[in-house]
Amino acid sequence: MGSSGVAALDRLVGDSDPMRLVKSRIAKVARGMAPVLVRGESGTGKELVARAVHACSQRSDGPFVAVNCGAIPENLLEAEFFGAKKGSYTGSSQDRDGYFQAARSGTLFLDEIGDLPLAMQSKLLRAIQERSVRSIGSTQEEAVDVRIVSATHKDLHAEVQAGRFRQDLFYRLNVIEIAVPALRDRREDLPALCAALLARIAQDGGLPVPHLSAELLRRLALHPLEGNVRELENLLHRAVALNDGDELHLDLMGGNVATTMAAADVASVTPSQLAPRSDAPASATEPKPAPVAEFKPTPPPLPSDLQAYLDQQEREILVRALHESGFNRTAAAARLGMSLRQIRYRIARLGITTPNGDDGASSHVDD
Template sequence: MSSLPSSAAAPRPAQILVIDDEPDLRTLYELTLLREGYRVEAAGSVSEAWQHLEAGRFDAVITDMRLPDGEGMEIIHRIQKDQRSERCVVMTAYGSAENAVEALKAGAFDYLTKPVDLKQFRAVVASAVQANRAAVVVPQKPAPQAAGHGGERPDVLSVTRSGATALDRLVGDSDPMRLVKSRIAKVARGMAPVLVRGESGTGKELVARAVHGCSQRSEGPFVAVNCGAIPENLLEAEFFGAKKGSYTGSSQDRDGYFQAARDGTLFLDEIGDLPLAMQSKLLRAIQERSVRAIGSTQEDAVDVRIVSATHKDLHAEVLAGRFRQDLFYRLNVIEIAVPALRERREDLPALCTALLARIAQDGGLPVPRLSDALLQRLAQHPLDGNVRELENLLHRAVALNDGDELHIDLMGAMTPMPAAPRGESAEAPPAVAVAAAPAPAAEPKPAPPPLPSDLQAWLDQQEREILVRALHESGFNRTAAAARLGMSLRQIRYRIARLGISTPNGDDGTTAHADD
């Protein structure tokens, strides 16, 4: 098919390659894109697609996952291997979420679920074209290869101009921080969900903002949500919005976080604190790319990128039944691990300089001088609270400073208190008495128990023993046993049935009792 004519003054139309083995669908996609002003070429197989790719360059490649002579994944892998600039969008069958996740991990820009909604189709293609054209090359200082990181350290990062500014806010040029910045620039190009993992105080939100700033969505909104700070009964309204009169006090329609983040990035901080009931609703919103406000009968399409963060071990939370496994895999398509401050102590001088400049500016004060001796003391301090603790120390130092040179009272920092011996009063005894008492001989620590050869069987046995004990102590009243263990009746019934625990009534926990 021929493309639409364009004026000489107009910019070059974007080049799109559409790959689908169904002629009717291929024609539909071609016509849709031609009406948007793109130049379109089409292929019905992997081999035919390679002929087009070898003959020229494209802004975006739209490919079906299953083709007569191969898989759409082959095209993605080849484009990544050849370091081509095309953004790839894959089309998957409804319900094949694992294929979409696999494609995003392989480097696909985004995915569409068949049957394809043409409005969403146009929006995704426009985003892919915009991302391809917004990319500029920002040189980075070369650094030695860090061992154990699989060679992921490009000396040139392809980011947007606003992304370069966002990366500059991540202070530090140590090897761990260079790896973080490199990964941010790499993952920002697509739409794949990103999970930012790190200890409290390491700057996970700054990393999320950098991902947003480096992406083609940098002109859109960045909406940050602390999942642990919202009351459980308000979660659905806060996330998805509510219609007027849908609940007490709802005097007008209001948008939720998903609507507010449309065409931008939604940052879900402390995602591990989200209740299980809300996790299933969040999963559906991410999969369907649409939300339904409370009191509405209509689905509202939302185009957002999800970036989440946690200080918890979500894999352990999944094993413990506190986090949905399907949501974990959906959020954890790409992971960025933010290093603790103790792992990048060489960044301390730059961090202190940046923090002091900001603290002094906020307070309208001159920037105090930080001596080398004081920097050395800071480097020897544990700083278990990471950058947040460092900022707290510098805030206190600036507030108490009475000269040109800064002094920091590290003794005032929070330190763990030693446990009092058993039977000793909570009040501190006199200093003389402490000095006179002889120190007890340190008892040798018992050897740790051997690691289980079958972890799941060991965990099941521990769970069985706890459940049997709780049932015995509650007279086999499952409601009371569940309450003691902080579980619902449905949860304890499921576990009794799964572990095959027999009760005096001869059932396996799958039926209800009157006393429950």
């Protein structure tokens, strides 16, 4: 295994038995070409695992192309996956590669595979079986050498049973399964995870690494952390941002209030946090308007983790801009009204991998 593989495994913090198992499995399966399905709850580190599979493989010099299958409009899926010939659909003034072509001799990471619509599932199955794709508007099949790693937080078995996921595709993708454990099943990793996350957060912000007190660890250990490592990361992010210098404080109310309140940690919540907001109007002072509920669209539920939600939005926009500009970062930055420096920072912060690491004209699309 090369140094990039070792580094990628090191990034997966945790020495618990379930994490050791995950890591040894990654190292073992990385060598081959068999499709890997990474399964696990939200925030458990599925993407880190997928990246480690790539980094430990012989394809580590090739691209790692991450695709969020749930984030692409259905009418664009085929073009996004397989590419499109110039003029084959509105607005295409040049040939465009799809994800398959972009991932050539590397790894194609199909994230949230359970969200792929059925029609696209058939096309994907075909591409995997034939090991070739045909871009929209082309008469030619082109061979593509990619390794498929997919991930889902859904129970794909149940999705198959419910008729929402093709069984044949499921078997194709699920040749090797890596189950990433929930944080609650590896509580012993908490101290090491906190230390590693705090070090990274501090480094990103150019700050000294804050002290992790035993009291803070104890409170974290009592917190349910249903959002797994991502929730832990966000909690620590907030703690660092609100740090007054002396000691880190946890704002456990910032997370999912319902789960927090259900947990054993209720005792540590101060009364002021439980009081109703003072700016909320008292219901008695205002006459109730006539019921108009049937005309009011229900707003979407509030994100339980705003930062993770915003990161995800930002990520999708950046990935789209990059893709639409042939992975030329300068062009993508210009489209989004930011500088090259700014887009680089955001790409790095969100851990987006582009097929060509440099900022020159894209090697695979612009020519």
